[in-house]
Structure formats: structure tokens, C-alpha cells
Amino acid sequence: MTVTVPDRRFDTDVEVTAYFVCAEALTNVAQYGHATHARVSITVHRGELTLDVSDDGIGGADPA
DSSP states (O other): OEEEOOSSOOOHHHHHHHHHHHHHHHHHIIIIIOOSOEEEEEEEETTEEEEEEEESSOOOOOOO
16 A cells, blocks of 8 residues: 655544545455555645545446
């Protein structure tokens, strides 16, 4: 797994929310994705946190 995070802290509510969203995403990767690699990236642009969790698994989300 690759993890990239900025060198700063955020409000507790933001950090807790990001933690639980990331935990749920990684749980889905482990249970359903059949992935061999996952990546977690947190970036900040104009003070806003963006969390990206990606993997090389089979996918399966149905946008319809």
C-alpha cells in the first residue's frame, strides 16, 4: 500500500471523517476488490482536503 499525506493537521471533525471514509474504502478493497495494491492520497488545495483511495482490483461499482 502507498500512503501520501500532507504535513499538516486539520480540524478533528475533518480528520475523523477522513479516517472512517478511508477505512470503509480499504475494507471494500480487501473484501471485494481482489486487489494486489492500494493507494491512499490526501491533498490540500485552497484549504480543502481531498481524499483519494484507489486500487488495482476488479472494480464492480455500477453507476447506473
